[in-house]
Amino acid sequence: MGPSTETGVHYVTDARASQFTVQVFSGGLLSAFGHSPTIAIRDFLGAAEVDPEDIVHSSLKVTIKADSLAVRDDISDKDRHEIERAMKQDILETAEYAEIIYECSNLAATKAGDGQYSVTLNGNLTLHGVTHSQAVTARVAVSEDSLRAFGSFSVLQTDYDLTLASVAGGALKVKDELKFSFNILARRKE
Secondary structure, eight states: OOTTOTTOEEEEEOGGGOEEEEEEEEESTTGGGSOOOEEEEOSEEEEEEEOTTOTTSOEEEEEEEGGGEEEOSOOOHHHHHHHHHIIIIIISOTTTOOEEEEEEOOEEEEEEETTEEEEEEEEEEEETTEEEEEEEEEEEEEOSSEEEEEEEEEEEGGGGTOOOOEEGGGTEEEEEEEEEEEEEEEEEEO
């Protein structure tokens, strides 16, 4: 559905009123003492074209600036700097792969109340230059002026040719699964 659709309503994310995070899980021999950092996604733009009469005929595109990811946890500056450096330079390679993109124009929805839906987005996630289909489930509340969506989804780093971080001679390793969580507010744009 394009922006010229008469019944479509265009919404754009309000990043300051939204939360979008990635949970990294540690494993290995020292995982009990390790750190499983939460990464904040600070710079992202989402645009949704929503048909209020038929929600399944809606579309979404989210673009994340890969170098905007930052450790959210209360840890030492030294540890924060090292985790962020490794994440951006060694794992995400943000100089070469500047954007992470999710696009969806295929969704299923169940009405849960007036303007409220349980939604499954069946889109494509492009991360580190690799694109895979990615289902995302969310609860969505749509009004004339705003759209609120919250939910979570997981991806495997190895599916996107990402290097699994390892420190302390491999005794502390990062697990393959990443869990993304979001609580996003988007506002209507004319």
